[in-house]
Amino acid sequence: MLYIGDGTSRRIPGSDRDCLLCFSHLRWRFVFQRPQHLMTLAARQYRVLYIEEPIYEPNAEAGLRAELDTSGVEILTPVLPLGLSEDEAVREQAKLTRRLLGALGGRVRVCWYYTPMAYEFSDMVVADIRVYDCMDELSAFKGAPRRLSDNERRLLAAADLVFTGGQSLFQAKRRLHPAVHAFPSSVDQRHFRKARRTDLSDPSPQACLERPRVGFFGVIDERMDLELVEAAARLRPDFEFVLVGPVTKISEASLPRLANLHWLGRQEYRDLPDFVSGWDVAFMPFALNRSTRFISPTKTPEFLAAGVPVVSTPVPDVVRPYGELGLVRIAHSPESLVTAVEACLNEPRQAWLRKVDDFLAGMSWEKTWAQMHKLVLSAPSALEEDRSSAIAASGRAGHA
Known part of the structure; x- marks a missing residue:
């Protein structure tokens, strides 16, 4: 060195x-x-x-x-x-x-x-x-x-x-x-499309969890609406909420603790498709504040490339284009979030996946x-x- x-x-x-x-x-x-x-x-x-x-x-x-x-x-x-x-x-x-x-x-x-x-x-x-x-x-x-x-x-x-x-x-x-x-x-489509495979092993941190699972990966900081996460978990104790990522700029003690809330910490980028493959729905519970006014979450196209339905709070760069095109469901409250998750669980995926793949066609970091x-x-x-x-x-x- x-x-x-x-x-x-x-x-x-x-x-x-x-x-x-x-x-x-x-x-x-x-x-x-x-x-x-x-x-x-x-x-x-x-x-x-x-x-x-x-x-x-x-x-x-x-x-x-x-x-x-x-x-x-x-x-x-x-x-x-x-x-x-x-x-x-x-x-x-x-x-x-x-x-x-x-x-x-x-x-x-x-x-x-x-x-x-x-x-x-x-x-x-x-x-x-x-x-x-x-x-x-x-x-x-x-x-x-x-x-x-x-x-x-x-x-x-x-x-x-x-x-x-x-x-x-x-x-x-x-x-x-x-x-x-x-x-x-x-998005690195080749990497995240691995999550669509059926032969991936469920990572040990979540392998013991029941279904359905609602997952998130990313940095957990002041941009996350912790009250929304806790309220949604209380509304549906039969849903397992899985949150993967490092906690920064906020205290670990501030994270809500419930039996169906699982904070799995930072995981390697190479392993993220394995985690997502074990989720039924992905969610992005961003707070609506100064720190999220201009964000364009990288995880939006990553979740979509993985083939998992997505529910998000109304972050402007998620609403347009993803929400307007019907690729991501938008939720404004804990109640509408769990309702959107339920809709994702009951919706046939083939037509939605075709729309996703049409939108992502040609999108890559190489092109960017x-x-x-x-x-x-x-x-x-x-x-x-x-x-x-x-x-x-x-x-x-x-x-x-």
Whole structure:
């Protein structure tokens, strides 16, 4: 494992491919979602360095821990001494970014951001193209950094391209930048269609549960309506509610505890189809609050690709298009949620599955990345614009 700290001046071993630096607020090995899908694909064409948020350790020397993922993505984790102030942490990460650029020989083709907070310590990076892939309205999330909105304004001013994770977010950002493009959540259909098979083994955490089962996977945080979940479970004690995913930003103690509510914790991405194959209905009990106003849940097309009926609260990017097309049932209350689940259990699936497959046809992360990359390749290079400006300026000076 490479460690880039004080005094490091050697180049990082690697290929001669163009470099893509990706700054993300999500840890690579947390849950497999949009950044992981896209950067794994980007690694086929670029040398991808994925820079996570820092970890803090007592008496640590500031540095970057590097790990090579099987996908080819290089994961860089800043390690900082415990006890730094916010401003001190930014300064240390700026130093590490400069050392990283030196170790790379200054070669950066694409600088890709998932968090505006990273722009505070990386604004010195000279890249041909800067991309802001805005997958969520992070300023609306619980515990959002106080400087996030200011940093987003700076990043929007510097970015060449802005992508959004859904249509609602696109509508919110399109007036803030001249090149905003909507790329809603996509799906790895080959992976999740495994859930349609009949020969999968029921994972041990849920194998002992009765049917019918109503399941969810994803991060469990302030975006989940825990009161709705509890009320629905009380209304139908004969339903087994299975919730798979890590609990973050809320207390484990806040989770309702009932005999038919099962919190199974984080599971590996590779195992999710096995869990879904043992569910009769999937549900998405999102709260309707600031943190869900602009979300476009990746799990919507994932559940559909798995062939399991879906019930969701009326999140805008789920209502349109999924609810309006009859692919997902929309519920506004605990009572309507269990009624929708009952309807899913009694509805013949073949006609619904045909509609699902027609809608998902051609949808893939590969297609999303190809469309994004086409825009990256066709965008005016910031370096070329700088050169053109310099040439034009020198020409004017020569005629003065």
